[in-house]
């Protein structure tokens with residue numbers, strides 16, 4: 001079973017859902033996870049309830065969305081891999097700093113106890129500013145892999161990076177082999 005976590009990069013949820021559908025269609029059993037913000041927040045990009053329902057339809061189970069329910073993911077429920085797609089700058093910074101105060105951070109921490117891959121698909125406007133050091137920190141952490149990223153709008157958003165979600169699958173395949181899919185920056 002694979003864990004698939006959503007963080008609050010709301011504009012990328014549609015693209016993430018497409019990847020989730022693809023994983024399930026190719027036979028993966030997926031346990032969905034949502035940050036508390038994602039689980040509860042309506043934005044101009046969509047309603048939380050609609051996302052929860054869509055994810056339930058695809059995965060056939062409710063999304064884990066609390067620290068209490070995430071905690072068993074390492075010791076009791078062993079995931080083969082965990083994906084965070086999208087991963088916000090907020091969650092990236094917390095993972096780099098070892099902060100565990102959300103359902104997604106707790107799931108990642110619990111999962112990494114088992115030395116299995118964690119795949120991060122980042123989408124953040126501060127990836128090349130406040131969060132650049134956190135990308136570096138996590139790139140050098142064992143069992144953490146990045147979906148290749150690019151500058152989505154270098155002129156208007158000069159500090160922004162977004163993962164190329166279409167490369168999630170090969171990144172996952174490489175991660176299962178213990179390798180970072182290359183190139184990291186596309």
Ligand SMILES: Cc1cc2nc3c(=O)[nH]c(=O)nc-3n(C[C@H](O)[C@H](O)[C@H](O)COP(=O)(O)O)c2cc1C
Nearest residue numbers: 007008009010035037043088089090091102123124
């Ligand atoms: C409409 C909207 C869009 C957002 N898009 C992003 C985004 O693309 N990337 C990002 O890092 N944060 C984005 N944020 C900010 C995060 O949602 C915020 O940092 C939140 O605390 C993230 O919590 P989480 O990482 O636990 O999901 C957005 C917020 C809103 C309201």
